[in-house]
Amino acid sequence: MPDAPEVPRPDADDEDDARIVEAVIYLYTESRRLTKELARAFGLTGPQVTALKLLDAMGGMSLSDLSARMSARNSTVTGIADRMERDGLVERQRDENDRRVVRIRLTPRGRALSRQIPVESMEVFGAALRALDPKDRRDLRRILRRLSDRVEEEVKKTERHLEQVAEGDAP
Amino acid sequence: MPDAPEVPRPDADDEDDARIVEAVIYLYTESRRLTKELARAFGLTGPQVTALKLLDAMGGMSLSDLSARMSARNSTVTGIADRMERDGLVERQRDENDRRVVRIRLTPRGRALSRQIPVESMEVFGAALRALDPKDRRDLRRILRRLSDRVEEEVKKTERHLEQVAEGDAP
DNA sequence: GCGGGATATTTCGCATACGAAACTTCTCCC
DNA sequence: GGGAGAAGTTTCGTATGCGAAATATCCCGC
Structure with missing residues (x-):
């Protein structure tokens, strides 16, 4: 799925x-x-x-x-x-x-x-990364890092909310 | 896993x-x-x-x-x-x-x-993205796009190789 | 209008995947 | 040093997830 x-x-x-x-x-x-x-x-x-x-x-x-x-x-x-x-x-x-x-x-x-x-076959991802512009690679790392942090924050926030939502249960 | x-x-x-x-x-x-x-x-x-x-x-x-x-x-x-x-x-x-x-x-x-x-709870990802700097968001999209393309290329290449590697089978 | 290939779904067997509970062993505290 | 709780692993029940084969139906050409 x-x-x-x-x-x-x-x-x-x-x-x-x-x-x-x-x-x-x-x-x-x-x-x-x-x-x-x-x-x-x-x-x-x-x-x-x-x-x-x-x-x-x-x-x-x-x-x-x-x-x-x-x-x-x-x-x-x-x-x-x-x-x-x-x-x-x-x-x-x-x-x-x-x-x-x-x-x-x-x-x-x-x-x-x-x-x-x-091992090479498992490294399609790495190969593609190395083929990127060095600056793009740096940017990508930086932005993804920032994104991960934001997601982590959101997760904490959401998890608190979730407990209140869970009124209407089902099956 | x-x-x-x-x-x-x-x-x-x-x-x-x-x-x-x-x-x-x-x-x-x-x-x-x-x-x-x-x-x-x-x-x-x-x-x-x-x-x-x-x-x-x-x-x-x-x-x-x-x-x-x-x-x-x-x-x-x-x-x-x-x-x-x-x-x-x-x-x-x-x-x-x-x-x-x-x-x-x-x-x-x-x-x-x-x-x-x-629905909001399912959109932690979206919320985090919207919280990003607009320029970062653009860059991220551009770089990920490029990365995806490269991966796609690598995949095609690897798949051709894979057929030749498959000599040493096992269990 | 019928026979064969294509398409949509299900069935089957297997391997992940997780959480909760059970078990064993360790550790720490008094 | 003895017991409570923690830590590591397994067991159990259930839900995905996939590919291959079976089924049912459609559609195309002749």
Whole structure:
């Protein structure tokens, strides 16, 4: 679905905003789609490739760290790790010092597979960025930063409001 | 999981790129999370709110059109429509002229619910954009546009390469 | 008017994805 | 040092999300 964050509004002035939003959505979904496509060529899924590459780069990490790096919840990554373990790509090992922690490492097979997957293909985004004018790149970073800050503010504001709105429940 | 499209690279210069990518991901996931949170207050899910608002605005549409507007596949939206129908929010009706087509309309209940959901909460992104300096907004649009074009080019290039890489399959 | 390809939707199997609850282990405070 | 609470992981239930295959219908050419 990806809940398209924008809903049609008749206002004329918002055309520009809509285009910016579309661009952000496009960039996100496209890079996601590409990872998935790349993964498929190696019999993997998108998140599995992400995990494989992260584990290869970091040489093993806790499940929580892996979750954080993948911007996903622990309960989600547990499942991904399960399937990768089933396929012999990773191993789980209880941490000796803190037995709550599960360390996840690549098996030799997982490592070999990771090395076969070209990184360049995952970097379409980076390549496009490097192709930008240096000044544009600086501006982009600055503006996006500012935009993120504003969104963060709005979020806090909205979240307070939301609690008051939630009167008319349904199903 | 959202397959984070970026993978750690040791290069020093890429810090900036990483930050841009992070910002894009942040903006996307945040607006998605907000829709979800808003939805929850009304006993719905993110995509359901999106569908509800679209159907309210358009006054009923075919499943394919709805899918397109939601940037999702038909098979995905079928499920969403199923659950909304189960909850009495929408109705399916075969199109008389073209009996392959299924028209989806809000029930009175669905319409009432839609009207209760404030649109503003879905527009955190828009509000943040409007708060930007006009020049920044113009620049942002221009640069994102250029970036999208470059990504599109890269995608085409990569996709051709991908077919050659796909030798070493796995699991 | 009929046969074959195109189009719209659903079904099926699988992998994410999340939140809440359950469990284990750790930590800190008294 | 013992218990309360915190932290890390898993389990469970539900909802997306996709692609491939099955179904139903349309449409086009002949």
